[in-house]
Amino acid sequence: xxxxxxxxxxxxxxxxxxxxxxxxxxxxxxxxxxxxxxxxxxxxxxxxxxxxxxxxxxxxxxxxxxxxxxxxxxxxxxxxxxxxxxxxxxxxxxxxxxxxxxxxxxxxxxxxxxxxxxxxxxx
Amino acid sequence: xxxxxxxxxxxxxxxxxxxxxxxxxxxxxxxxxxxxxxxxxxxxxxxxxxxxxxxxxxxxxxxxxxxxxxxxxxxxxxxxxxxxxxxxxxxxxxxxxxxxxxxxxxxx
Numbered sequence: 001x002x003x004x005x006x007x008x009x010x011x012x013x014x015x016x017x018x019x020x021x022x023x024x025x026x027x028x029x030x031x032x033x034x035x036x037x038x039x040x041x042x043x044x045x046x047x048x049x050x051x052x053x054x055x056x057x058x059x060x061x062x063x064x065x066x067x068x069x070x071x072x073x074x075x076x077x078x079x080x081x082x083x084x085x086x087x088x089x090x091x092x093x094x095x096x097x098x099x100x101x102x103x104x105x106x107x108x109x110x111x112x113x114x115x116x117x118x119x120x121x122x123x
Numbered sequence: 124x125x126x127x128x129x130x131x132x133x134x135x136x137x138x139x140x141x142x143x144x145x146x147x148x149x150x151x152x153x154x155x156x157x158x159x160x161x162x163x164x165x166x167x168x169x170x171x172x173x174x175x176x177x178x179x180x181x182x183x184x185x186x187x188x189x190x191x192x193x194x195x196x197x198x199x200x201x202x203x204x205x206x207x208x209x210x211x212x213x214x215x216x217x218x219x220x221x222x223x224x225x226x227x228x229x230x231x
């Protein structure tokens with residue numbers, strides 16, 4: 001059973017860089033064909049897709065965040081990470097990591113999710 | 124930027140059928156997915172590839188697609204189905220994923 005767990009600072013100062021890690025257990029992050037994604041949800045609001053990294057290392061980002069986002073993978077630790085620079089209060093949200101199978105072209109449901117971690121941007 | 128449009132809320136009585144729609148220009152060429160989210164919990168996939176149901180999801184959950192609209196149908200709604208429901212799909216290029224704004228299902 002695949003499990004994902006987010007970790008990182010719960011409080012980040014404005015203008016700094018938010019850094020989160022998602023640890024994958026129950027399977028190798030480098031085996032198979034998967035997208036590893038980040039999604040966020042401000043309190044009381046909807047889900048926003050941030051971006052994803054493919055098993056090969058290629059990335060796709062939400063155009064509205066692309067200039068500030070970097071997603072990377074560390075296969076030796078079975079982890080993938082999110083960095084969001086120049087944060088403001090608007091970036092305060094619960095951040096989720098998720099897995100999506102990519103073996104079938106065009107069919108990428110997010111079938112496993114982490115429990116989410118709250119990140120607050122405040123001085 | 125690409126958008127998926129859902130009604131903010133749907134209300135039904137127990138045992139009735141709830142239908143939640145999601146509209147988007149690229150839906151005729153991209154699969155849609157539906158997620159259920161209860162308060163304080165991570166989303167759970169309930170429908171994939173427009174109409175397929177993952178193992179463990181009750182049969183009362185079904186999905187359909189017609190043109191630029193996909194629909195999540197919950198037949199015989201139960202109190203435990205009260206939750207927020209989100210559709211998700213990709214833009215026409217297939218490289219950008221988008222979520223709908225979410226629909227709050229209230230079981231009266």
